[in-house]
Amino acid sequence: MTSSQDLTSLTVAELGDRIRTKQVSPVEVAEAFIARADALEPTLGVFITRSTEQALAAATQAETEIAAGDYKGPMHGIPVGVKDIYDTAGVRTTSGSAVYADYVPDRDSAAVARLREAGAYSIGKTGTVEFAFDPTGRNAHYGMPKNPWGLDRMPGGSSAGSGAGTAAGLFPISLGTDTGGSIRIPSALCGLTGIKPTFGLTSRFGVTPLSWSFDTVGPMARSAEDAAIALNVLAGYDPEDPGSAHSEKVDYTHGLGDGVRGLRIGVPKEYVWDVIDPEMEAAFRKAMLDLEELGAVVEEISLPELAWVPAIAAAMTTVEAATIYGDLARTRGDELDPSVLRRVQSGFFISGETYVQAARARVLFTRRMNAAFGSVDLIVTPTVAMPAPLQDAERMLVGGVDTAVREALLRDTRIFNVSRLPAVAMPTGFSSDGLPLSMQIAAPAFHDALALRAAHAYQQATDWHRARASLSV
Amino acid sequence: MLDISKEAFAAWAASVGVKGEVEHMERLRGEVQGMMSRLAHLDDIDLSEVTPEDAGLRHDGGAA
Numbered sequence: 001m002t003s004s005q006d007l008t009s010l011t012v013a014e015l016g017d018r019i020r021t022k023q024v025s026p027v028e029v030a031e032a033f034i035a036r037a038d039a040l041e042p043t044l045g046v047f048i049t050r051s052t053e054q055a056l057a058a059a060t061q062a063e064t065e066i067a068a069g070d071y072k073g074p075m076h077g078i079p080v081g082v083k084d085i086y087d088t089a090g091v092r093t094t095s096g097s098a099v100y101a102d103y104v105p106d107r108d109s110a111a112v113a114r115l116r117e118a119g120a121y122s123i124g125k126t127g128t129v130e131f132a133f134d135p136t137g138r139n140a141h142y143g144m145p146k147n148p149w150g151l152d153r154m155p156g157g158s159s160a161g162s163g164a165g166t167a168a169g170l171f172p173i174s175l176g177t178d179t180g181g182s183i184r185i186p187s188a189l190c191g192l193t194g195i196k197p198t199f200g201l202t203s204r205f206g207v208t209p210l211s212w213s214f215d216t217v218g219p220m221a222r223s224a225e226d227a228a229i230a231l232n233v234l235a236g237y238d239p240e241d242p243g244s245a246h247s248e249k250v251d252y253t254h255g256l257g258d259g260v261r262g263l264r265i266g267v268p269k270e271y272v273w274d275v276i277d278p279e280m281e282a283a284f285r286k287a288m289l290d291l292e293e294l295g296a297v298v299e300e301i302s303l304p305e306l307a308w309v310p311a312i313a314a315a316m317t318t319v320e321a322a323t324i325y326g327d328l329a330r331t332r333g334d335e336l337d338p339s340v341l342r343r344v345q346s347g348f349f350i351s352g353e354t355y356v357q358a359a360r361a362r363v364l365f366t367r368r369m370n371a372a373f374g375s376v377d378l379i380v381t382p383t384v385a386m387p388a389p390l391q392d393a394e395r396m397l398v399g400g401v402d403t404a405v406r407e408a409l410l411r412d413t414r415i416f417n418v419s420r421l422p423a424v425a426m427p428t429g430f431s432s433d434g435l436p437l438s439m440q441i442a443a444p445a446f447h448d449a450l451a452l453r454a455a456h457a458y459q460q461a462t463d464w465h466r467a468r469a470s471l472s473v
Numbered sequence: 474m475l476d477i478s479k480e481a482f483a484a485w486a487a488s489v490g491v492k493g494e495v496e497h498m499e500r501l502r503g504e505v506q507g508m509m510s511r512l513a514h515l516d517d518i519d520l521s522e523v524t525p526e527d528a529g530l531r532h533d534g535g536a537a
Contacts, residue, residue, distance in 0.1 A: 311514040318508065330490060342501045348489040349505050354512055359528040360520045404507075 007032040008169040009468055012226040015172055016074030019066065026066065026077030030059035033079050033123060037170045039473040044146045046165035048084045050124040051091055055079055058121030065119065074229045076119030081165045081174035084125035085132055085208035086112050091122070095208040096130040096158075098141045099328065099335050109206025110238050111175055111217050118233045123171050126161025130340045132177055132210050133321060134158055135185045135409040136389075140337040144391055147190060148469035149435050153388035156189035156409065158182040162220050163190040167469055173221045173230055177207060179214045180313055181384075181413025184425035184440055187220050188383035191427045191436030193455060193465055194220040195227045196413075198445045199420035200245030202231075203238030211320040212243065213362070214313070214417045223465050224424060224455035228252035231448065245446075252449050256456045261295030263454065266376030271306035275408055276399045277386035283429040283437040284382045287458065291380075294457055301376060305368045306415060308361055310407070313414040315350055315358035322347025362418055369419040373444045378454055380441050381412050383425040387435035413440070422448040424455045427464040436464075475510045477502060 007015065007029055018024040034052055041047060062077035082088060085095045087105035094100045112122065127145045129138060137144045137160030145164040147153040155164040159176030163186025166174045176183035178196035187194030195218050202217040209215055219230035231252045238244045267288065273281070288298045322329075322344050329336065329344045336344070372379065385408040386398045393405050416423040423442040431437060441458075443451035459465050477485070482502045486492065491501070 308514065308518055311511050314508055314511050315515065333493070338497060338500075342497070342504055345491050345501055346504055346508055348491055349485065349509070350512065354515065356525055356528065356530060357515045357518075357520065358512075359530060360523040360525060361515055361518050363528045364518065364520060364523045 008036045010172065011222050012078055012172050012229055013074060015078060019077045020071060026059040026062040029077060030055050030079055033171055036473060040168055040170060040471060044148065044164055044168055045143050046126055046145050046161045046170055047124040048094055048127055048142050049092055051122050055121055055123045062119050072119040075115065075233055078120045079123035079171045080115055080120050081124060081126045081162050081171040082112060082122040083159050083162050083175050083177060084128050085177060086175055087206035088112055088122055088125065091125060096128040096139050096142060099332055107206065110203035110240065111234055114233050126165055126174060128160060129158035130337045131208060131325060132158035132179060132182055133340050133343050135181055135406055147388050148471055149191060150388060152390055153435065154391050156186035159186050159220060163187060163192060166192055166220050166222065168471055169468065173219055173226055176218060176220045178216045178218060179210045180317060180410050180417050183218050183220055184383050184413045184423060185409050187425040188438030189388040189436065191467060192220050192222060193224050193227050193424065193426045194218065195231065195424045195448065196416060196422065197231060197235065197448050198422045200243050201247055201448060202234045203241040203244055205238055205240040209324055211317040213316050213320060224426065224452050224459055225256060228256055228452045247446050250449055252452055255449060256453055258453055259294060260291055260454050260457045263296045263378060264376040265291060265296050265298045266301035266372060266379045267298060268303045268306055268381060269300045270302065270304050272381045272412055275385045275401050275403055275411060276382060278399060279431045280382050280386055280437050284439050287428045287439050290461055291458060294461055301372055303372055305365050308365055309414050309418050310411065312358045312361050312365060312418050315354055316362065318347040319350050319355045366419045369421065378441055378443055378451065380439055383412060383438035383440040384409050385411060387431045387437060416442050421445055422451050424451045426455050429464055475506050477506050
């Protein structure tokens with residue numbers, strides 16, 4: 001018999017195994033996570049909208065299906081936290097905005113529909129920055145979820161509720177989106193494993209847009225194995241997403257255990273180290289030694305073009321966001337989060353010439369990154385420059401450098417948005433304050449499985465991803 | 474960081490249709506100054522090997 005609290009500490013793989021072998025029923029799983037959310041939501045503020053009744057109904061349906069011999073796979077009967085920019089039929093989708101507080105879609109986003117087909121279900125819509133346009137997790141309308149590892153710390157964003165809720169055990173896995181790091185930043189700050197897949201691998205249909213050049217859909221999980229299980233469901237061509245790619249069908253769990261022996265891992269010697277917390281860097285260096293012990297070959301690579309990333313990302317994201325939300329900013333600006341309004345308005349000041357210059361630089365940067373993969377199999381960096389800042393921090397000293405928190409959070413994740421490459425964030429230890437530290441492993445385009453394989457190898461040799469925040473229920 | 478005077482920013486903002494309370498505009502001025510400083514780095518990149526067409530910004534040949 002597994003206790004309710006034990007269930008909420010398990011991974012998707014572990015829960016799926018217990019459900020498949022009928023050691024536990026989907027309804028028991030749902031009830032355990034709902035009870036934990038009942039107890040912790042008042043403290044953490046993870047959800048914008050909870051879907052308790054729908055979750056119990058879906059769990060009951062899963063139980064009936066499995067009892068009838070219709071087992072659909074490891075996501076069957078698994079509750080998922082869904083970032084509140086994914087359309088969910090019959091459940092409001094606010095996009096973190098007061099403007100859309102009462103918007104109820106009549107159709108699921110592609111990702112939610114795929115999860116339903118796999119037997120999973122939404123347990124609630126999780127907190128997000130308005131229109132997913134900030135890496136801190138702040139939201140003037142619905143509040144900032146608290147980081148389970150430090151209640152005075154930001155969870156990171158924009159997929160803030162998905163990060164905080166997965167880390168707190170309110171659900172075992174969640175959906176995030178990543179335009180400049182919005183899956184990987186909260187994963188890093190909350191001690192999770194999150195993958196930003198290759199651009200075009202997962203469908204964005206039914207997801208509130210921010211930047212058509214960079215928006216990417218992906219899971220936030222407690223292990224690389226769980227991320228692979230979810231990616232098996234989420235990946236695939238969708239004609240309803242103009243950015244969707246005709247990619248080869250891959251089983252992301254196949255070969256997870258093949259290890260890293262003989263793989264060449266490149267660590268950039270420029271840019272990343274200009275702004276870095278010493279404890280974050282020390283944990284990263286230790287992780288490289290761990291990977292070497294597992295048989296990988298770690299080497300420095302030179303990528304001076306990394307210095308282009310902030311300019312390219314800022315120009316393209318800001319102009320595209322202004323294109324999407326410009327009318328709203330002009331007509332209903334007083335209803336938007338003031339910081340998001342300023343960010344949208346900033347796009348009005350960027351010229352067309354600058355946008356085209358950035359788009360050309362993006363292509364050149366991607367060529368340089370692809371060329372780097374001629375000499376290494378993977379590129380690895382810290383995910384973020386520092387552990388979770390205080391909730392109200394605007395600027396802070398990071399490794400002795402006075403820096404804006406927002407820029408420090410984005411500077412390393414954006415590398416793989418601009419190049420559109422897959423990157424997996426995962427925990428590498430804890431700071432002296434008990435806050436999670438993180439690295440990201442990136443692979444060539446559509447080699448998401450390779451990045452997950454390396455992450456899984458690291459997690460088989462370490463147990464940072466198994467740590468759970470201590471919260472009183 | 475690039476310095477844009479209050480007067481110059483007010484004129485620029487008006488030309489792109491942005492207006493607001495003094496505090497909002499002052500914070501926006503700071504953000505735009507920071508952003509323009511970052512974007513200035515684009516001028517340092519030699520883009521001669523990438524055409525706009527390469528960047529997906531294709532000429533449609535005048536077709537509708």
